[in-house]
Amino acid sequence: MTAPIPLSGRQPKAVRSALHVLEEIVSAGPGVTAKEISESLAMPQATTYRILNLLVAEEYLVRLPDLSGFALGRRAARLALPAATTLTTAARAVVDHMRGQTRWGVHVASYAAEQISLVDPDPDHPAPDAGALARFPYAFALGRLLLAEQADWRALVRDVRPFTARTVTSEPELDRTLKAVARDGLARQCGEFREDRGCIAVPIRGPRDGRLVAGIALAGPTARIAEPNEEIIAVLRDHAARLAPLLA
Amino acid sequence: MRDDVRLRLRSRSPVEGLERRRLGPLEVFAQSVSGAAPSAAMAATPAIVAVSAGHGTVWSFVIATVLALLVAGCIARFTRRMAASGGLYSLTAKGLTPAGAYASALASLLGYGLLAAGALVGATLYLQALFDDLWAAGGGRVGAAVVMAVIGLGTGVLVLRGARLSARVVLLAESISITLMLIVFSLLLAGGPAADAAPTEATAMPSPGIGGIVAGVLPALAAFIGFEIATSLGTEVRRPFRSVPRAVGLTAALAGVLYVFAAQVQVFGFSATPGGLAGQAEPVVALAAVKGWGWLPVLLDLGLVMSFVACGLATATALARVLFSLSRDGVAPRAFGRTHRRFRTPHLAVLASVPVTTGVPVVLLAVGVPLPAVLVTVLTLAACGFLLAYLLVCAAAPVFLHRIGELTWPAVAVSAVIVPILLVVLVAFVVTRPLSGALLGGLAVLGAAGYLMLRRRRPEALAGIGVYDETTTADVLFPHRGAA
Incomplete structure (x- = not known):
């Protein structure tokens, strides 16, 4: 910082x-x-x-x-403000298909110009607070995907503060968390912004250059998000792969 | 013409492999301060300066501080514009010919290598003194050699483990050291002049005179050497263009203030003593003895040990980076350019340099060469190396600015003042110390031979000397990037 x-x-x-x-x-x-x-x-x-x-x-x-x-x-x-991107019909169809597979909220964020903007928040579920997501990316799964991509995440984080007792705020611990995100291609936070909510996010990368362009997240109750959720994560990854050529 | 900018950019930095952009401003600052090791100079240098400057001792330090600040200004002309790992030689290469950069590289290697060895000798010496103070048992030669080897080993391990870890150790050790020194000197100041300190052989403090003060600048300036160490961490600092010039400038200022303070306290302390400060071998210990403060030398020794250990760490870090950078240039063996995958340090360069800077003093100690003599010789030679490197970088600054089309008159004026002064200082330094002068002459001949060989065998490496952490494709914002 x-x-x-x-x-x-x-x-x-x-x-x-x-x-x-x-x-x-x-x-x-x-x-x-x-x-x-x-x-x-x-x-x-x-x-x-x-x-x-x-x-x-x-x-x-x-x-x-x-x-x-x-x-x-x-x-x-x-x-510069990120260009207000809306998803193409084809991309929207993939996201809607994903929404049909789960009872949790499905949100898509774009990382154009290294700024997080929600391009397709789930209309049927509470969306993450867009302002907080941009300012405190370390407390969100979608934010961690972007931070894990940086040579030094501190460049994108202005101030680190706790929101709940679970929020990771220490520098070394964030370092470790983000290294794991980069390694696994999966970010997760359980009750770190709101006690009762958590989310899991996977990156959407450009098929040609592998650049991080967007992220797709599942948001649900903290206790359920904390479970391994292997099946639904596999489904989420599958949809992320299908979105990649439509977003890059 | 501007459309092919992307073609001119590399996709990877030539100094890739180091941990890029990690160190904070305080950590770099601590490295530079430790390089200068102000604690040791606070205790020892004023008495040396007083031999020629007498009552004008403080003025010699003021002048030396101004000179150090001017050198820092010349260095900043580069470090505000480029981040390098090779320290001064990488900067010099952007202004002078390859021969100038090569000379600077050799001078830096000599300076850092000797300073690292000297710091180890100093740490051992004062650790011995500390044990002597506390338990009246300095330990034998073998014990001292073992201690020295252990400190050297510890230094190697820390430097190998990463710039960040060693920077933190350095920060801690140097803070403790400077705090202890400030306590020691404040107590001495509060105690007033010593009325009955042991008079020295000189019957009176030499009358200062302009000549005396100027002569005193010589040793006073040597007290600053190492303050530019932050320049070798350019690649590894978070905001290099801001942190590195600040670290170097602030170190010169801080060291200057500490020296002026220390000189003032000691001149004042001996003001009632015939002979004054000049010629006192251990002025702080002598002052403490007069006041009956037998415990004061313990604080002093502890501070000095800390300072020397930190200095050893900082110089070993810098030395490895100079070797690393020279290797990436193609001038030094290729192996030195390798970096450790996990620690992100030039581990082979560390493994090649630290055993030498540790082994030589250990052997000298083991065969019975007295350590204080080693320390003085080593520091004198190191000072010559540093002065040559400063001279070259100051001469290069305006040329560099002219080359990139950003020359201003203050840059020319500063170099026009500082270069001749440094030249005179360097010549005076060599001339007044015949042994060092002879050794340096020998080294210069070897260096020149190396240069000629290099020019025949690897002319392209020599021509391209001075790699730095260039802007890469990933650092530049191109139009297509924003519109994902």
Whole structure:
């Protein structure tokens, strides 16, 4: 986790310049140099360099291997709202089929731009709290799938707090939990956000590159979710595999 | 032209295999502080500086601190822009020719290797003193050699087990050490000047004069060596472009404040003594003895042992990474570039270096070479290595900035000031210590021979020297990525 930087709010010019620099890099495309940015924005060179180094330090920007060119870093994706994706009819049919196989809730979340958004919450069951899911991904099975995919999950987690007595909040324990998620391709939480609810989620990966694109989850009563549930997990994996070509 | 950016990116970092982006800012900072090992210098260096600077001792330290901060500034020009594992030589390579980078690599290997060995010697020496203080039993030569081997072994195991574990041990040991030193020096300050300390042979403290103060800068600057160790952890730090330059800069500042404080306390402590601080062999012990505080040296020794152990860990970590990086360059044997699958450390580089930095001092001790003499020689030679590496990186900074089109006048001005000063310091250092100078001359000849051989056998490796943790395809946000 990164400590928040105290910002006095008295540097409106610096903030504005930083946004201009970001915008300039987006429009010029990857590879643009500091000098080019400073010229096209008519910004003093020293200021431009300082802002660029700051944005690189914060990982919104990266330097290309020649060290003179800049491009947007992965973190910049988090500035954009994920495109509101709705499932195609074909994908929806697969999800509905899954719903027919179980009495539990079936939810689908997309991980576009490393942000979690529920694209198909189960209409007949209580859906997870979307805001909480985005802010406290470590307490949700769907969130853990995304965190387990990161080189360092701390980059996506702002603050870790307990919701119930069962919430895993210690760093080493989360480390272990997420390693297990990555190993098994299965995330599970039992009563960690709400005492009486738990869920199991499996990843949906792009068939070509294996990239994590979405997750499908079963939500039910804590005690039942904690059971091995081998059969229903197999069914869930089967549906995830069928969704993969429809979502990627 | 910009469309082929993706083609220019590698899919894997050239330093892959290390545990990327794991260490926190405090852990890197602790590594750098331990590299500088301020505790030992707080106790020993002011008396050395006082020999030439006299009452101006504090000023020598102030000047040395400013110089260290300027060097830190030059290093930051690189570390804000790139994350490397090879420390200063990887940075130097981006500004100077391969020959310059190669010289820097050798200087770093020399510096870290000797400092690691020196730290081990120091730890053993003060552990012996500690036992002497407590039970009046320093143990024999064999006992000391065994202790030294055990510390060396422990260092190797920790460094092998991972940067994170050893960083935490280092943080703990260094915190205890600095706290103990602050307690010791605060007590001495509160106690007032010692009226009847044993006078030294000098009849009066030398009058400072500008020349004396300048001469005092030499040993004072040597007290900072190792403060740049964070640069070799660039790959393994969470936010390298922020954490590494801060760690190096803050270490220079912290060490500077501690040294000025320690110097002030000691100059003040001996202000009523004929001869003053100059020439006192163990000033802190002498001051404590006058006050009748027999227990104070125990605290001091404990702090020094902790500091040396931490310094040994930090330098062994850095040394292994320099070897690792050189191997990935194709300059050092390929095996050094391998990493342990579970620990994510360059384990073969550790296994190749730690036994040497441990074995040599153990053998020297076993054959009866007096440890204090070993420590002084080793630290002097190490200081020369570090000064050369600093000189090269400071010279490289403006060239590097010019190359990437980000040159500003302060960068030029800083290098224009610091490079000639470092050159003079280095020359003065070598000239005033003939034995070290001769040894260094021999090493330089060997290094040059190695360079010529390398240029004939592996010219492409030499030309590409200086791998660093490049941006890879996975780090860049390409348009298609957002629209999944």
